[in-house]
Amino acid sequence: MTIGFAIAFAVLTGLAVVGVARFLQQRQDFENATARSYQVEIAARTRLANGIQPAAARTVILGQQRKRQALRDDIGGETRDTALLVGAGLIAGLTGAALLFSGLIASMRRPLEELVEASGRLAAGDLNTRVKVGGLSETASLGAAFNEMAGELQRRAGERDQLETMKDEFVLTASHELRSPLTSVQGFAELLMLERDELSPKQADTVEIILDNTRHLVRLLNDLLDLARSDAGRLTIKPATIDVASLVEDPVRTMLSQTEAKGQSLTQEIAPGLPPLNVDRDRIRQVLVNLLTNAHEYCPAGASIHVTANNNAGGVELAVNDNGPGMAADQLDHIFERFTRGDAGLTQHVGGTGLGLAISKSLVELHGGGISAESVEGQGSTFRVWLPAVTGRGSNDAGVVGGYLVQPQEEAL
Amino acid sequence: MSTRVLIADDSETILLLLRTRLEMEGYEVITAADGVEVIEAINAGSAPDILLLDAMMPRKSGIDALRELRAAGVETPVLIVSAHQDEMDAGAATDVEVSGYITKPIDFEKLFSRIAELTA
Numbered sequence: 336m337t338i339g340f341a342i343a344f345a346v347l348t349g350l351a352v353v354g355v356a357r358f359l360q361q362r363q364d365f366e367n368a369t370a371r372s373y374q375v376e377i378a379a380r381t382r383l384a385n386g387i388q389p390a391a392a393r394t395v396i397l398g399q400q401r402k403r404q405a406l407r408d409d410i411g412g413e414t415r416d417t418a419l420l421v422g423a424g425l426i427a428g429l430t431g432a433a434l435l436f437s438g439l440i441a442s443m444r445r446p447l448e449e450l451v452e453a454s455g456r457l458a459a460g461d462l463n464t465r466v467k468v469g470g471l472s473e474t475a476s477l478g479a480a481f482n483e484m485a486g487e488l489q490r491r492a493g494e495r496d497q498l499e500t501m502k503d504e505f506v507l508t509a510s511h512e513l514r515s516p517l518t519s520v521q522g523f524a525e526l527l528m529l530e531r532d533e534l535s536p537k538q539a540d541t542v543e544i545i546l547d548n549t550r551h552l553v554r555l556l557n558d559l560l561d562l563a564r565s566d567a568g569r570l571t572i573k574p575a576t577i578d579v580a581s582l583v584e585d586p587v588r589t590m591l592s593q594t595e596a597k598g599q600s601l602t603q604e605i606a607p608g609l610p611p612l613n614v615d616r617d618r619i620r621q622v623l624v625n626l627l628t629n630a631h632e633y634c635p636a637g638a639s640i641h642v643t644a645n646n647n648a649g650g651v652e653l654a655v656n657d658n659g660p661g662m663a664a665d666q667l668d669h670i671f672e673r674f675t676r677g678d679a680g681l682t683q684h685v686g687g688t689g690l691g692l693a694i695s696k697s698l699v700e701l702h703g704g705g706i707s708a709e710s711v712e713g714q715g716s717t718f719r720v721w722l723p724a725v726t727g728r729g730s731n732d733a734g735v736v737g738g739y740l741v742q743p744q745e746e747a748l
Numbered sequence: 749m750s751t752r753v754l755i756a757d758d759s760e761t762i763l764l765l766l767r768t769r770l771e772m773e774g775y776e777v778i779t780a781a782d783g784v785e786v787i788e789a790i791n792a793g794s795a796p797d798i799l800l801l802d803a804m805m806p807r808k809s810g811i812d813a814l815r816e817l818r819a820a821g822v823e824t825p826v827l828i829v830s831a832h833q834d835e836m837d838a839g840a841a842t843d844v845e846v847s848g849y850i851t852k853p854i855d856f857e858k859l860f861s862r863i864a865e866l867t868a
């Protein structure tokens with residue numbers, strides 16, 4: 336199309352140029368003819384003045400004057416015709432030029448639009464995106480540069496994915512390999528504790544320390560394994576319908592001996608008429624035990640820990656509230672990240688792995704729920720877990736693995 | 749007559765631990781270092797009341813040994829000991845019928861109650 340316009344433009348512009356040339360030629364012919372006519376008349380007038388054939392000379396003079404008049408009339412008409420031709424040529428040429436430019440713009444616009452669309456797809460994460468390289472040399476080289484960039488991005492993303500996979504496999508393998516020696520250490524330490532009566536008090540304490548640390552290692556290993564599974568998309572849940580009361584009561588009962596030993600009160604309040612939940616009992620138990628353990632470990636002796644379950648937004652909200660030391664806002668922002676713990680000065684007294692909340696978040700989101708935390712320094716913290724009810728927002732069919740749906744439960748309370 | 753337990757693990761230490769704890773509970777214990785030895789013991793007529801097999805062992809895994817025994821018509825209850833959930837999931841996906849899974853580190857109270865249940 337562009338070539339067609341270019342040809343038309345060239346032809347019509349050529350026509351205008353030919354017209355102008357023709358006009359100039361006609362003007363030259365007219366001037367030459369007029370000059371010759373004057374020369375003939377002057378010669379006739381000289382003959383007349385000298386009295387040579389005066390009648391014939393007069394006739395020549397009159398004839399030349401008429402001839403020049405005819406030439407003038409003629410050149411007037413010719414000029415008009417030429418002007419028309421040139422005008423028409425110019426108009427056609429300008430139209431052609433306009434069309435040519437719109438054609439040029441159109442031929443650039445298409446590849447540019449394609450580039451814009453491809454950039455959007457690339458930004459959205461489709462690293463297979465490429466553009467057709469063609470059109471004008473500028474758009475073609477732009478397209479080629481884009482494709483090169485996309486290729487490089489894809490290559491690097493591939494390398495990164497490979498490294499991630501290697502890391503996940505390493506954690507899974509390491510976790511497996513570490514488990515056998517840990518089984519022996521824990522098993523034989525337990526064996527010693529079975530014969531506690533035969534040990535001196537100092538020996539018994541020593542074995543107790545070995546056991547505590549072994550259990551901590553096992554917990555760390557389990558948490559690392561959960562995170563590696565989560566990263567690899569292999570963290571799975573096995574949901575079953577369960578009533579909220581039994582879901583909450585079991586972890587609370589588990590924690591009671593520990594909180595009592597520290598002089599902390601642990602109470603629960605379950606709202607009546609809560610809908611049943613479709614959750615993985617063990618995994619939600621893990622989340623609640625983690626929240627309760629955190630409250631227990633971070634709160635001083637004599638603190639109060641209160642667990643509530645309430646109807647909220649088509650689901651159930653489980654909340655663990657304490658009147659402990661609380662957290663500063665900048666700590667709170669990172670609380671669900673890995674290896675994040677409250678005040679570093681406290682970590683020595685706290686037995687957690689720093690992974691519990693990150694895992695809890697993954698587990699709750701795997702259920703189609705959400706987790707959030709609020710805290711006021713010096714007054715206490717509240718952790719909220721929202722889980723969808725069986726009916727209503729059924730985002731988790733049995734066995735569903737994905738479905739990360741963060742719920743709108745950011746309201747400050 | 750006391751209950752006879754066949755235990756298989758490629759770690760001698762774990763075999764010693766299991767043997768000690770089980771014998772303290774009054775069980776009679778036969779040990780095997782891998783799946784091949786499990787099959788040999790059964791073929792030799794050791795007739796255990798229950799098998800406690802490690803999921804992953806060289807030469808022949810606990811799962812493979814179990815599959816072979818079931819194919820041969822041996823209906824003895826089998827508990828599979830595995831390092832973690834992923835192995836249990838892998839085991840559960842197979843065609844063989846397993847009486848239960850025990851994870852490492854071993855919770856012995858849980859193990860004893862499972863054995864008691866399965867050999868009652």
